[in-house]
Amino acid sequence: MKKTLIATGGVALAVVAGFVMFGGGADTAQEPVAALEGAALVQIIVPEVLSENAAIGKRGFDLYCAQCHGPNAVGQDGVAPPLVHKIYEPSHHADESFQRAVAQGVQAHHWTFGNMPPVQGLSRADVALIIAYVRELQQANGIQ
Known part of the structure; x- marks a missing residue:
């Protein structure tokens, strides 16, 4: 027993x-598991080596963009969307879309984060370098 x-x-x-x-x-x-505000919205592969322009663009991204879009453009829950996302592939959001978003801001239309204000202190050339960085991140993650 x-x-x-x-x-x-x-x-x-x-x-x-x-x-x-x-x-x-x-x-x-x-x-459902609730995400913490500010948590990364996507997981990405970061290229081991960046082109010279993308490396310069990364520095600009880190100074002007990462506070909202997160390190390496992974987005932040409750703050801003990831830029390493199919929505931002070149055929849907060409480079000029990024230029205009920085210069003029943009009304929310794909996400519910709210409107993006213009970003002061960046020239078109600066933004082109930041775009080069974002595009290399996208390519490393199969977004082309």
Whole structure:
């Protein structure tokens, strides 16, 4: 009797451990996980080597864009969208779209982050270098 009770208790313990470790139960599999505000919205591959223009553009991106669009343009939950995303592929948002967004700002139309204000202190040449950086990130992630 004692052996049967121990064996039954061991099986029950194993079943409970399995549910805890592997998220068993229909209720837990259906619950959404809330992202933390500011958390990256996409995971990307960062190229090991950037072209000279993209390397310069990265410095500009880090100074002017990363505070909203996150490091390496991965976006930030509740702040701004990722630029390494199919929506921003060159056939949908050409380089001039980025130039205009920086110069004039842009009304929200793909995302619910709100409008983007103009970015002061960047010339068209500066933005072209930042675009080169974003495009190389996109290419490294299959967005062309």
